Amino acid sequence: MQIEQQLTLEQLQKLNTAFQELEENGCKSLDVEKFKQIVKKSMAPYNSSDEQIDEFFMKIDYAATGTIRWDDFCTYMQLEYTEQDGSSARLKKLTFSLPAMIQELSYGEAILRINSLPDNTLVIAREDGLISFWSPQLQQKRSKMVFEKLSNKKPKWVMDFAVMSQYNKLILGTGDHEIQFYELSNFEPYCQISSLEAIPLRLDYCYTDTDECMILYGDDQGCVNILLMSSVGELLRTWKKLPKDESLPNIGLESAVCSLNVTYIRWKVHGDWVTQLNYCDSMKAVISTSSHESTALVIGCTVGATNVEQQMKEIKDSGKESRGKKGQMIPTVPTKRAEGDQTVFRIYKGVKTFAFCKKYNLLVTGGMDRIIRLWNPYMPRLPTGMLRSHMAPVFYLYVSEEDARIFSMSTDNTLKIWDIEDHSCLFTACSKSSGIKGELTACHYIPGTRSLYVATDTLALLHLRLRPPPEPHLVISHKEPVLCCKYNKEFKHVVSCSEGSVVKVWDFATGKHLFEFCDAHGSAAITCMTFDDSGRRLVTGGRDGFLKVWNYNNGHCLHTLKREGKCDEICDCTYVEVNRNKYIIAVGWDRRINMYFDSADDMHHFQKPQPYWQDDINHGHKEDILCVAQCPPTFLATSSYDGEIIVWNMISGHVHCKLHTPTPTDSSGTKGKYCLGRLQGKQF
Incomplete structure (x- = not known):
């Protein structure tokens, strides 16, 4: 290893002292022999060879004057470390191809959310109920308006959706306090759960075990609602046979929870409506966020041993509540988790979006204050890092495990890539350079294709620019010729x-x-x-x-x-x-x-x-x-x-x-030369 890479702060201080002592004795510059002496003395007990020190001296004495001063030494080291930092940043460089591929959309309401299927097909929902399938290259496959427009009734609005890929179903949360199920293949209506306690603003779905699943939704009252379902296929088929309400077989929430295959849990978690909600299988917990500072982000259990006993006591003491077949009821006032069953993060101006990465045990949050915060999910008091660069509220976050990067998007359509290790910003694309314009409504990243999809009044596709994988038999020294x-x-x-x-x-x-x-x-x-x-x-x-x-x-x-x-x-x-x-x-x-x-x-x-x-x-x-x-x-x-x-x-x-180049008639001539080596031998 080179000497400049081995030097510690303590050794640099010793070298500085040695230079100062020699200067006080009238020696303002050092030749190579004196430099060897002070380097060996300062770096003891680590031994450096004379050859290494000679090379180090020549690097500092680039003008070949034969002597160096402390200023020369410091200048060399500073420039060395600066260029090493720059070189390291260039090796980490990761960018999106610009400008984005833009697909114009037909006139209508804003896109609410973008999701993807296992084959990377995009599922896109608009607020007015238009559901469409798109290829990864933004070619529309098919679309359908799932809500019937009735002249005597107010139109329905989609709040969020999730995909039940194991059951080939699409789940929609509506502004009419409903969760609706549709066939994923043709968007035909299947059944619905109505009369929810509040409006389901954010939906999530998790397949937990064989024929068992969990449907979660955060509502406008700051509650996290969980439906634990078993024998799901049979249960949905049973609901499909029920009487229809507006072309959908309908079951009320109170009736649904009476089933032995359904468990309903409702936690009062936030002081404002839920902005994002996801179930984290690795932690067996629900992560939910809101704009309320005191309950900006909460990681909590789905059931909770302590609170089950408390909930059963409330059920027993309440004579006014309706009971199901197994004694389950929907309490009028939602239950709060016990202190030990949740971790609460207080964050200035709340949280609009978050992302979690199991590999790095990293939780990333963003919101109205434009700061991206990095957290250890078990340490809610202080963030482990803060990324400041966005000039508008942070709208979307994604942690890429494969690249050790964080992707962020703000409401002014500025896209950034961050390094997880040193928290440096590696890439920035503003609206002008990406070509993405209009109000940002949805984002979705697909790791399989390394593609980011952005919805405004158009649909945009940004491909992550990757280095080509090296061929095993070929060593590449430069990217260019x-x-x-x-x-x-x-x-x-x-x-x-x-x-x-x-x-x-x-x-x-x-x-x-x-x-x-x-x-x-x-x-x-x-x-x-x-x-x-x-x-x-x-x-x-x-x-x-x-x-x-x-x-x-x-x-x-x-x-x-x-x-x-x-x-x-x-x-x-x-x-x-x-x-x-x-x-x-x-x-x-x-x-x-x-x-x-x-x-x-x-x-x-x-x-x-x-x-x-x-x-x-x-x-x-x-x-x-x-x-x-x-x-x-x-x-x-x-x-x-x-x-x-x-x-x-x-x-x-x-x-x-x-x-001169010989003429073609000269039989002894050769072709003109375009390259010369060193002239040797004969003097002209």
Whole structure:
């Protein structure tokens, strides 16, 4: 492991003290030997080899001056950690494909809720009772208006729905205090439970055991209602034979609970109507929420041993209540759970939506205050994290176990992706970028297809953009084409650059990826690279026409080299020394040899090239220069698109000779060369 990755805060403090002591003794900068001494002393008892410390020193002393100061050390470490954080964030990056796929909807009431079947078919319900099936690609399969419109009666409204996939049934909660059952295959009416105590605002369903299930609903009185049903298939068939009320076989709630196969429980839980309700099978508990701060979120039992005794006592003492065959009754006043049977979360401005993840034991809440809170479900006092970024109330939350991410959507149609571990925001898409407009009414995420469906006055589909799975026989180093790479003998590194403007550093011996930095040339591809004579600085050239000089070990850009006016693509570059002066030479589409003076004393970030050689202007290349190579100490060779090779004297700036592409009639000729290696051997 590299030394900079092993350093602790205590060791950094010891190093600082050692630097200060040497400075007080008149030693303002350290050479490599003194640096070795203080590093070994500060990091004791951990031993670092001389080779490791030498490499660490060279990374800090990128200008090869032979000495470093405390400021140099701190600058390197800060930039190193900053780029590591950025690299880590890029590896975690997860996005939705933008813009969203938009499907226009026929005129009508707002979509109330979106649900999905095991085969990922979407079931969508509108407030006016229009139920429709859609394919995952937003192709409508069929639809039906399940409510009959009668002129002498007020129209019915759907409050919520759930799918009983095991029984091929659809459950609707209506504004007329009813729970209605429909055939899922054709939306034909089956039966209904009427005369509920309150309006069922939020519905949930859970298959608990063989031919046993649980139907839950939260109502406008802040109560959680639970129907425990056994022999469900037979029970529903029995209800279907009852007399009809408005085309649906009907049974009142009081009559339904008289059945030996039905148990009804009603808990008074919240001080306001229920905003969301779900049964969590892993905890064997019901999670419900409301806008009431004192009872914003409650995790409670379905039955509760303590409260059953209390409830039976109330039933026994009450002579006014009607009894069923098994003695069950519907109390006039709903029962409250005992303190030990529920966990109450007090949350500012209440909770509008929540999501629970068993894998991470994580409960996530959002609401009107625009803050997403992360909770341990057994620790209601304080959240474990708070995610602040939304500018409007949080409407929808989903925890993706596969990706360790949280998806959130706010009422201004802003979508965000959060990292569960470090709570960082990885992705944001506003309404303008996603194309989702209008009032948000429903959201639904399907993990199987990694798709998010959003309903406003249109239906939108957002696909999660995933990295393609790596092929077992193929190792991918970059996401984009690799345009250049070089070996650095000083650090024993391989440095590669890609079309996506990414620079990656690899350990040559192990092949391990050590470091990377992105956007080196913005969005422009990196077309060429070279090292300085010390091997400590990297020079890159790009399609933007810029040369950039880097301390590539921490991604710090030291200088930017560019000509005035329009900058054409740079095709190749090299580092040369002429008469003890050092230069960076670049060639490309401008058909000129651009020489930039390299000096450690030059503090300007932007630098311009030296004046062009007169021979380059008068007798130089007529086509784009593609390659350059040097033969120390005097000669430089360049080759162009037309196959011409020119050898230059770098001291005088004159053309030494030209190597032309042989004509087709020349039997001894070969094709023009487009690439040059280092000139060796014969001097021209």
